[in-house]
Amino acid sequence: MKNHKLSIYCIIIIFSIFNINAISFAGVPTGFYPIKSAHGVSLYKKDYTGGQPDFVQIVNLSQGAKIKLSHEGMVEAGLEEGPYGGNNPTFDRQSLTQAWSNLTASNHQAFSTTNGQFFSTSSDPTPLAFPLKINNINVTDGYGNNEFVDQKKMLELWADHAKISNFVPQYLNTSSAPDIIIGLSEDADKSINTYTGRTFVGIDDRNMDGSYEVVLIFNSSYSRQSDAVSVLTGFGADNVMMLDGGGSTQLICEGTTFISSTREIPQTVGVTCASSPIVMNSGWCLPTGTDEYCGYLGWLEYNNEVYPWHIAIDMCNPQGESIYSIGDGEVLLSRTDVSGYGPEFTDGGAVVIRHQAGDGTWFNALYGHLDNPHQVGSVSKGEIIGYSNSFSPPHLHFGIHSGYELASNPWRGYSSDKNETYDFVDPIPFLNDHPVNTIPEGYLDAVDCNSFRGWAKDADTANPIRIDFYDGNADSGTFIENTMANIYRPDVGSNCGFNFSVPASLRDGNNHSIYAYAIDSEGGTNFLLIGSPKAINCVLDDNYEENDNLASAFDISQHKQKWLSEINGMGRQADEDWYKICVLPGLTKVIIDARFSDSEGDIDIQLYNSIGSSLAISQTTTDNEYISTHVLNSGSYYIKVFYGNGNTYDLYWNNMLPDIESIAIAGPTEINESSGAPYACTANFSDGSTQDVTSSVSWSENSSYATIDDNTGYLSTVDILSDQSFTITAVYNGKTDTHNVTIKGVPPVLTGITITGPSEVNESSGVLYACTASFSDGSTQDVTSSVSWSEDSAVASILNDGYLTISEVSGDSSCRITSEYELQIAFLDIVIMDTEISYPCDFNSDGMVNYLDLSLFADHWLITDDNPEWDETYNLNTEPAVSGKQIINYLDLSFLADYWLESY
DSSP states (O other): OOOOOOOHHHHHHHHHHHHHHGGGOOOOOTTOEEEEEETTEEEEEEOOTTSOOEEEEEEEGGGTOEEEEEEOOEEEOOTTOSTTSSOOOEEOOBOHHHHHHHHHHHOTTEEEEEEOSOBOTTOSSBOBSSOEEETTEEEEOOSOTTSSTTOEEEEEEOSSOEEEEEOOTTHHHHOOOSEEEEEEOTTSOSSTTSOEEEEEEEEEOTTOSSSBOEEEEEEEEEEOHHHHHHHHHHTTOSEEEEOOOGGGOOEEETTEEEEOOSOOBSEEEEEEOOOOOOBOTTSOBOTTSSOOOTTOOOTTOBOOSSSOEEOSEEEEOOTTOEEEOSSSEEEEEEEEEETTSSGGGOSEEEEEEEEEOTTSOEEEEEEEEEESOOOSEEEOTTOEEEEEOSOSSOEEEEEEEESSSOOSSTTOOEESSTTOOTTEEOHHHHHHHSOOOOOOEEEEEEEOSSEEEEEEEOTTOSSOOEEEEEESOTTTSEEEEEEEOOEEETTTTEEEEEEEEOOGGGOSSSEEEEEEEEOOTTSSOOEEOBTOOEEEEOOOOOTTOSOOSGGGOEEOTTOTTOOHHHHHSOEEESSOEEEEEEEOTTOOEEEEEEEOOGGGOOOEEEEEOTTSOEEEEEOOSSSOEEEEEEOSSOEEEEEEEESOSSEEEEEEEEEEOOOEEEEEEESOSEEETTOEEEOEEEEEETTSOEEEOTTTSEEEEOOTTEEEOTTTOEEEEOOOSSOEEEEEEEEETTEEEEEEEEEEOOOOOEEEEEEESOSEEESSOEEEOEEEEEETTSOEEEOTTTSEEEEOOTTEEEOTTSEEEEOOOSSOEEEEEEEEETTEEEEEEEEEEOOOOOOTTOTTOSSOOSHHHHHHHHHHHTSOTTSTTOOGGGOOOOSSOOOSOOOOOHHHHHHHHHHHHHHO
16 A cells, blocks of 8 residues: 655645645536636636626636736826816727737736726717726726715725725725726616626635635626626625626637627726746746846856855846745745845845755745745745845845755855855756655545545646545545546646546445545655545435436436336435436426425425426425426426435326416516517416416517517617507417506707817907707707806906907917816817017018108109009008009008007
């Protein structure tokens, strides 16, 4: 027998692995399955027959995945125009395809992008509705401070955790989170019960350490708010909030568009996966994840007179990027005040971790220039132990001190003597000379009477490893069987899962304690999977096994009106038991009768259709269970017997022709124009039971303004000029019901305002501007006298009627005119022109009209208009305007006198 004993060192590693990998395991709601995954991130999808799918992303910040908030180009800064003292800028809008292109251009580990915050769809460029903070900069206060008061929530994002809480404005300046996005609470009424596009965010504390390290993103083009919340809580979310939805909801993942829309958006939420550190041939991880050394100081390279010889290697790593533990180990020292390890050689972060090579060699590794250094305690291979700080240039100082004991100065990075390294060694050659044998890791997720389930892997090999099961521990227990961990696990990201069927030897009604061991691929220490041991007590099953799910259901279709005990003995409810039945055409009433004694263990029964949807259930707490229901179609159906703990039962089924007494339509009696609403129809049977027959009735309506879908009962309306009443009719198996409905007109909605008027005006003048309102029905209205007018110039003022008065200026000047009307704002930028006075009588161009000009004019007086020496410069009489020569007369003299007085 192989030795499964664990050393004390292995026990330390167990706790380390638990801290890191337990967070990877979480329940997945029924119907969801993985379609995309990368290190620290995964995308799940759920399909609906005839409907639109739901998508959920799992983003594990503690594993190095990141949320990237971004916005399109800022058009107007909106300086100090925000309601909380900040800015309220406007942004260009872009397609999500362009946003994905921008994300991939700046992040080679881009995973996905989706729509972000609420914004005004009536303008482009547009402001955002609520505050947004990116990279410690408050980008905008938003315009919606008076909207959904007390229903705003904020998502704060740090490098390794997140938080959702009620929005408090001062948190924008006091929160240490570098990124914050504001949304709405789950019950804020954004068409709360309408099936439309939804984007929600949730957070989850999967390792139960009080910090929410997992962010969940829900996207669907057809969902209610309650559906989004239910899905996220099913994935484990402890708190949720709403981002934008409707036509804005979009999703691109790894270049594939899963939810599309023609709507362009100003702000997006991107996701990047974590970088996986490269594993060297020696089995140790590269601490920066890559082998790019960037030409920084290497081993024993000369630095300067103060710190001459470098007894470590510097590995380039951009600021904020992850630093990884090279292997399993123990953090002995963790500090943020070590001299020289901060920006500009100030105090900064560093850790010392003790590691052991596969040949038993101990050594201590120094990791320097860190932000958020890992706390003292166990650490796993490839685990993030910090992030590169802002030391210039940012890099990791990586040193190795050989031996078990700490160096006298464990933070030492330089030596004044090239021949004295204080037992520090050249790191990479040392690691190559002392390779690691990594202990396997894994988790025993669940043990029941059906199977043992979990995962395990060994970093020393890419191949699946063996799992040995024992009843009791490996030293004193009984070997059961083994299996290979070779099933794909999306939460772990590799083919390392196992699902081992419980053998008959354990179904004896006795207590068993299950231990699962991962067998080391290099022949080293085997690993007791976290979660071991787990207890089971399974009784002997019946003659209809294995029938533990719908796919393996025992067929009793040919045994209608016959008890199970007459077929092959009583059933035993030790695990789920499934039975297949066949309903004949027309005989759609189904009866199921289960007989048992509740005192020996309660049992419930449930009826399913062929695609696994529940149709009826009976779950009393007394003896026996009984179902009498109606199904819509003939074909195969399935009975599930469950909940018991080994109790025996008998089972009977039958189907017959039901009597329909009436049908009834349910749905609204009033509906708005250009909208829609679902209607349902219920059949009432002679035995008092009912059945939803919405998809089976024949639907009709008698209106030219509405249509109803004959398959779903969904009614759609068009625009109307006045309220319209009509009748919906449903027919099913000879029964008819009607329902009166009125289509209500909806007043047009204000969509925006526009200022009209000249963009250039002269100084010392006045101009009238107008304002026009636009509405959702395409109509417009002059609201000049109703808007609030304002301008931002010291040389201009505007009245309530839009009349702008301009003073004299010394040069061209800009001015912005603003109008506000029912929460809509419009701008018009104009230029006030400096108009220089020109004197046409200044013939000698000296800037003054005087006797010198008069003498020139007098000389020209004597020249007739037919003289070839006539100079048209001296033409002064411009009324009427005539080009060419003019006769100089008393009118010109009067004109000259006027200018003489003005300039002199």
